[in-house]
Amino acid sequence: xxxxxxxxxxxxxxKGKDVELRCDPISGHTALYWYxxxxxxxxxxxxxxxxxSAPDKSGLPSxxxxxxxxxxxxxxxxxxxxxxxxxxxxxxxxxxxxxGGYTFGSGTRLxxx
Amino acid sequence: GEDxxxxxxxxxxxxxxxxxxxxxxxxxxTYLYWYKQEPGAGLQLLTYIFSNMDMKQDQRLTVLLNKKDxxxxxxxxxTQTGDSAIYFxxxxxxxxNLFFGTGTRLxxxx
Numbered sequence: 001x002x003x004x005x006x007x008x009x010x011x012x013x014x015k016g017k018d019v020e021l022r023c024d025p026i027s028g029h030t031a032l033y034w035y036x037x038x039x040x041x042x043x044x045x046x047x048x049x050x051x052x053s054a055p056d057k058s059g060l061p062s063x064x065x066x067x068x069x070x071x072x073x074x075x076x077x078x079x080x081x082x083x084x085x086x087x088x089x090x091x092x093x094x095x096x097x098x099x100g101g102y103t104f105g106s107g108t109r110l111x112x113x
Numbered sequence: 114g115e116d117x118x119x120x121x122x123x124x125x126x127x128x129x130x131x132x133x134x135x136x137x138x139x140x141x142x143t144y145l146y147w148y149k150q151e152p153g154a155g156l157q158l159l160t161y162i163f164s165n166m167d168m169k170q171d172q173r174l175t176v177l178l179n180k181k182d183x184x185x186x187x188x189x190x191x192t193q194t195g196d197s198a199i200y201f202x203x204x205x206x207x208x209x210n211l212f213f214g215t216g217t218r219l220x221x222x223x
Contacts (some may be wrong), residue, residue, distance in 0.1 A: 104155035
């Protein structure tokens with residue numbers, strides 16, 4: 001597509017429930033990134049996929065968080081047993097390898113009540 | 114990882130110049146980016162500079178890089194109300210992921 005698409009744009013869930021957030025990157029972009037932005041905070045790196053390489057999961061805050069990227073394209077970020085501190089905007093970005101910057105989606109605002 | 118620091122807030126009057134500063138720790142950062150985030154939106158790439166450059170100008174934007182001090186700045190000339198947003202500095206060490214600062218919230222006063 002023309003840009004990075006994320007869905008849903010907003011998600012309200014009850015504490016303890018699982019959620020799935022979706023990211024559809026720009027066609028042909030081999031790299032895909034997930035970041036989290038909490039209120040008043042900067043961007044916190046979560047996970048990075050590059051082509052067929054093993055993902056860099058070093059930013060995932062706990063084992064409740066996981067992500068997949070199927071067929072080198074669409075990615076799903078899953079948060080199990082959500083907690084209130086998981087409330088944030090989850091941003092996805094994609095890029096070509098090399099010098100170019102990232103193209104970001106508009107994010108999914110997750111609210112855990 | 115890399116530590117990136119920015120001032121949290123900056124207010125300027127419309128028509129004045131804005132200067133947003135950033136310091137970083139990883140001297141191997143080869144590309145350094147500036148992103149803009151408007152309310153409720155994702156991040157938009159504004160400009161970037163290679164580490165072998167000292168300055169880059171792009172219309173109203175001027176990026177200055179001091180590699181010795183690991184200091185990056187973004188100057189916006191003739192600041193407009195539409196420039197009000199959060200600006201993120203993002204160095205990129207090698208081929209690794211970008212590291213973002215906390216962002217500087219720029220408020221333009223009419």
